[in-house]
Amino acid sequence: MEKEKVYIVGAGVSGLVAALELEKAGFSPIILEGSDTIGGRMKTDEVDGFLLDHGFQVLNTAYPEAKKYLDFQGLKLKTFDPGAVIFDEKDSYLISDPMRNPLKVVGMAFSKVGNFLDKVKMFSLTQELKKQSNEEIFSKPAVPTLQYLKDYGFSPTIIENFFKPFFRGIFLEKHLNTSSRMFEFVFKMFALGHAAVPEKGMGEIPKMLRKQLSSTQIYFETRVKEIQGNAIHLENGEVIIADRIIVAVQPDRVMKQLQGQFAPSRKVINLYFTLQKSFMARPMIGLVKGDHLVNNLVFMDDVSPAYSKGDRSLLSVTVLESDLEEKDLVKEVQLELAGISGVKAEYFKYLKGYWIDYALPNLDDLRYSMPLTECKITDQVYLAGDYLLNGSINAAMTSGRTAAEAIVHSYMRTH
Ligand SMILES: Cc1cc2nc3c(=O)[nH]c(=O)nc-3n(C[C@H](O)[C@H](O)[C@H](O)COP(=O)(O)OP(=O)(O)OC[C@H]3O[C@@H](n4cnc5c(N)ncnc54)[C@H](O)[C@@H]3O)c2cc1C
Structure with missing residues (x-):
């Protein structure tokens, strides 16, 4: 039986996971990808x-x-190897495992980045976070990470020597203004994994997702200009009428009414x-x-x-x-x-x-997951992409799965 035609805009990780989940439910989705390859930000x-x-x-x-x-x-x-080598103008030192096994880091090595109490606090933070679910972490009140670290009682030395360079590279911003929810999540992930x-490179990840697809078609160099209702207007002038659409790219790019809704990335x-x-x-x-x-x-x-x-x-x-x-x-x-x-x-x-x-994405309200109903904008249009939750591979995958599940759920109710 031919199920509904579901189009997915974008072959990044979120779009590929959405296709995978739709296939599992018996759909044969079609992905419209603007570039000449899969992977989006992961290539x-x-x-x-x-x-x-x-x-x-x-x-x-x-x-x-x-x-x-x-x-x-x-x-x-x-x-x-867990930890980091820290370089300053005159010296370099290795801090071996501060987030997984802080108490095992040799005192002398740790003393270059922080004091004994920092070490004990690292340990208690690791223990606390391991006990909390990811959902719990993302439902706590959010403060900027820098403030969180100060409030937790970490010394200025460890903040300057370790937390700032480490988390700047993850958050891609200098001031550690990113929400403490993301800090706790990333800290926990590093403590556990x-x-x-x-x-052979990060591009292997989307390739592995694609290999699992069997009935999905991907059209490359097929840039979507605008989505109106269930009509997909392509840059080349063609118009496709879809039963349902998953927009797996920041939606202001294809939905005029959402322009200006997102902070610069x-x-x-x-x-x-x-x-x-x-x-x-x-x-x-x-x-x-x-x-x-x-x-x-x-x-x-x-x-x-x-x-x-x-x-x-x-x-x-x-x-x-x-x-x-x-x-x-x-x-x-x-x-x-x-x-x-x-x-x-x-x-x-x-x-x-x-x-x-x-x-x-530059987000104020970071989340771990979302209810199915929230990614549905209209009966035809559903959203996916890391920007809905938090900027991570995990979030991109969660969002793709959620959008697909929302479609399957809605389809089951009407058929
Ligand atoms: C430098 C960098 C470092 C990162 N570091 C980490 C990290 O260490 N750990 C981690 O977990 N995450 C990290 N991330 C984040 C992670 O890569 C992303 O969260 C994830 O790849 C996002 O996937 P996505 O599907 O949401 O979006 P995207 O990958 O952006 O996919 C969107 C797709 O849509 C296509 N597209 C766009 N516009 C159109 C259009 N009009 N028509 C058709 N197609 C269109 C694009 O070409 C793209 O293929 C990093 C990202 C970057 C760039």
Whole structure:
């Protein structure tokens, strides 16, 4: 029996998960994707034998939705060592496991980033959060993360030396204004799981979702201009009449009435350099303390050797904000890298940079999940996308599943 024709706008993670759930219920959805490939914000390019993710990002192995939709073994996940190497102008030090096992971090090492009470507080926070469900975490009152850390009693030293560089790189904003709900969620995920990348890059994640689809059709380079009722107007002038539509992209792009409803998104710049040899030589994230262009850095082939086919190491550098032209930014970053590593600036060979204007949605009210009824705008139009909940792979997956479930639920009631 031919069920309703469901169109999904966008082949990012949320759109692909929506298709997967619709297929499970017997639908054969059609995805309309504006670009020439799947993955949206999660893509990997191959350039000169190096794998370049579009922006440094990681999968946390504790994400509940990721466990449902991904086969971690099939992805050959490569995990980061927990903790971070912290660089300042004169020194670098390793803090081994502050969110999973704070009391095990050797006193001397910890004393570089915080005091003994910070260590005890890290431990109690870890224990408290592990006991709370994700739903509970996201229903607590929200305050800016920086205020939360101060209220919790963390010292200014650990806030400056660890929390700021670590969470700036996750929230993609400098002041830790992001809601404490997201802080607690991410902290809990790091306490329970590991940061990881698939052996061959983050782009493998949407590819694995796509492989599970059997009756979904995907049309590429099919940009939607506007949705009116159940009519999908394409940029090329065609009009498609759908039974139902899942908008798996921030909806102001395709629904004129929603324009101006969203705060400007968080941006990020990701620069890739190659170097003869990693100066970290361990699968760990490097954080740069203080006010620098470079916020965090990782030698990707220390985590997964497949990121570099040749004999040079691949360095991924995250810059949160800069108006500099590419040439000038690269030069400044090379100087900063030389400053923290002692390796000459010119040895950092620039490979490619990504200026990502839409990296994370900028949200006031962060949530973990939503009721089925909320993602339904009209009888025909349903919403999906991380912007509905919080900026994470887990949220993108949850939103896609919820939109599909809402359609199935509504279909069952009317048929
Ligand atoms: C640099 C960076 C770092 C990140 N770090 C992490 C991290 O460490 N951990 C984590 O959990 N999450 C991270 N994220 C967030 C995560 O990548 C996103 O939450 C997730 O990929 C969002 O998926 P989505 O389907 O909601 O949206 P998108 O991936 O944005 O998908 C939308 C799709 O719609 C298509 N589209 C847009 N407009 C149209 C149109 N008019 N017509 C047709 N198609 C259209 C787009 O081409 C795209 O394919 C990061 C993101 C970035 C960019």
